[in-house]
Amino acid sequence: MAKRITIDPMTRIEGHLKIEVEIENGKVKNAWSSGTMARGFEALLLGKDPRDASYVTSRFCGVCFSVHQMASARALDAAFGARVPWGGTLLRNLVMGAEYIYDHLVHFYQLSALDYIDIMAVADYKGKDPELNKVKDKVVGLVKRGDTFPLTPRYKPDEFCVNDPDVVISAVKHYLDALNMQIKAKNMGVIFGGRAPHYQSIVVGGFTQLPDINQVARFRSMLDEVAAFVEEVYIPDVVAFGTGPLLPLARAGVGGGHRNYLSYGAFELNESGDKLVFKPGAIFGLVGTKPQRVEPFKPEKITESVRYSWYKKETPKHPYEGSQVFDLQRPEAYSFVKAPRYENVPMEVGPLARGLVDGDPTLLSLINNHGVRPGAVARHAARAIETKKVVEAMYQWCDELTRIMTKPGFRIHDTDHWDPPAESEGAGFFEPPRGALGHWIRIKNHKIANYQAVVPSTWNASPRDERGVRGQYEESLIGVPVPDPENPINVVRVIRSFDPCLACAVHLIDPKTNEIRRFMVE
């Protein structure tokens, strides 16, 4: 007899997400992913000055705050016919690189780590390290005062939770250290971006701030500190967990999903843009590391289905033709996330997709030589691996910027293409930390006539599509062990491994409006 449980709110993610799963014989048999909040930004933009879009869409999300500004500016670049000068591209890349480091550190330590460690094991630490003893005193002090919020309450630790006091105490110390490191990474972006969250300086045509040499020096010295943390703490932690206590979870490939992967490619390493940190492409049906089919990325293959989403019913459409007219009355709908599909199939996007499409040797070696199968643990590993790649590129960009910025005629903005064209259209693509992001704009009479964004979490958190095929979160939950329905910790692990960021994706309304359906066993 199957039991259905609901986890709502799904916490430690950005946005509002509800996950429902049906459990039979200790495993997930079926799953539904639905967000529970809508704002309707695209509808708001209709009729506005197109240049507003990059500012407004940054507010899609305060975590991945300015990748939308970037994708939006690129859509506008295309529509306005703007050619961003190399100086502008370098500055955009530097602030986006800072975003990568900040975002991946926060995701691993603040948003995910608590699912994998039994934090109270620190009380059993017997070592002499004074720093670690400070951490022990801090946590024990909280327990003594009876106020361990927000570290508790929590799901019960299970067999995958690390409870070795030495490992846990250093993990907790790194959790606290990472809080300071993410500020440093964020502050790097602020030097050029103006403030965070919500950078200010990425606009159509390029960038708004002519940098000075002191800013680059400051950025670089902060990069040194952050890069050291990535190298000496973050990567070793991911390796220690992934090859140690989590290896069984990693080898089982728990949370794998459809095993189709899409990356738009990102981060120019040279002025012509033919060398990228992440190359674009699509992988269909990965078995081991052998895809059944690999293809170049073709934007025209993207469509969105709203069969199970709370929008006015229509056939699947390309984003240029898409609309956002809410319809709360449709009985079969259960999510306001649309269902994007590529060649009509669901795709996983994000660090694992980027690494696989890029053929990253470290990631492939994890899969081929260590038996790690694509799934929840592999996603954490892919993040750490790519953070290092981005850090290396950031040093190159710093050097290149320093080289060109002192030359006369240094440019950061295409001022000739600042005024909105009368009629045009354009698409902008980027690979934010969470995965493939696209913005599409149509301009008529110098105003926005249509605006659509297909965001990473729309790909991953989508509901079923036109043909009833499950979205990536939903599929990745099938078969996940849930021995105790009161303690669905594996479900939250799998979902959090995607780094859900729902505000930009989700527009879900529960059809049973006033019915209280919290986490319960039916």
Next chain:
Amino acid sequence: MAEIFHGLSRRDFLKFCAGTAAALGLSEIFTADKIAQALQAAAGKPPVIWLEGQDCAGCTISLISIENPSPASLILDKISIRYHETIMAASGRIAEEAREEAIRQGGYLLVVEGSIPGADDRFCMVGGRPFREIVKETADRAAAIVAVGACAAFGGIPKGTPTKGLPVSKILPGKTVINLSTCPVHMDHLMGTIVYFLVTHKAPPLDKLGRPLMYFGTSVHDNCRRRAHFDEEEFLTDWNDPKQKEWCLLEKGCKGPETYSDCPIRRWNNGISFCIDAGAPCQGCSEPEFYVEQSPLYAMGPVTDRILAKKAAGLIPRKDNA
């Protein structure tokens, strides 16, 4: 003190208090020591319930961007976060139970991030319930209510969407709601407001829009370092031109003269920079008109036309005459 401000030396703590006192304009009334005593007297760590409605989590990210105290110290030592969807370990039912228990105990600080849908409750549901109901029931036993960010304070961007986002004050008539209205909230504004409340047990003096005067009492324009160029009508038109680098951003749509916030003095992210320093026009994010009535953001429009008309009429005096 050591009990409450674990991990922070007394000297550092007093420095924090002194900085806060100066920021709040309290230096004559409250010495750092007095603030320290008041915080010590507060029973343990003040409990906080942080709700997220139609938000982007930008204010939450501001919260963990704080440097003094560090976010770890803030979260573990200074305040007791009983409920916060993005930070708390708990999920699902046990998360909701933590909130219910905190409400039963009462006396907490309620922080709301994000707006409340006005068009239909179904646009924001948490734990299967309308966000509007959750805010109302949590507000009942709160010691103070703070709306953080443009969305919670004035409706922000969602105000203009089909969901018709409402500010917190609209659904809590008769209650004092402290509006910290920049998009996102400035952490100094939030920390200072919390400290002020702990010391005085009341809201700081507010303007007619519910914003603390100590942060929102002067216009961005009054403190802008590009101000002299506004007076000389030197308006930046080309971001590539080093000569224009410090010129006034009015032609790029700056709303500074009609925007009230201390951004140019305080700046953002621990003083590193802010919008105008990055060559980007002020978009009036602290004002009730944000965003729809501030559009177009990057061009001359109704707001900038009005500013120029005021300038022509002598209503915006030159800085040296001010």
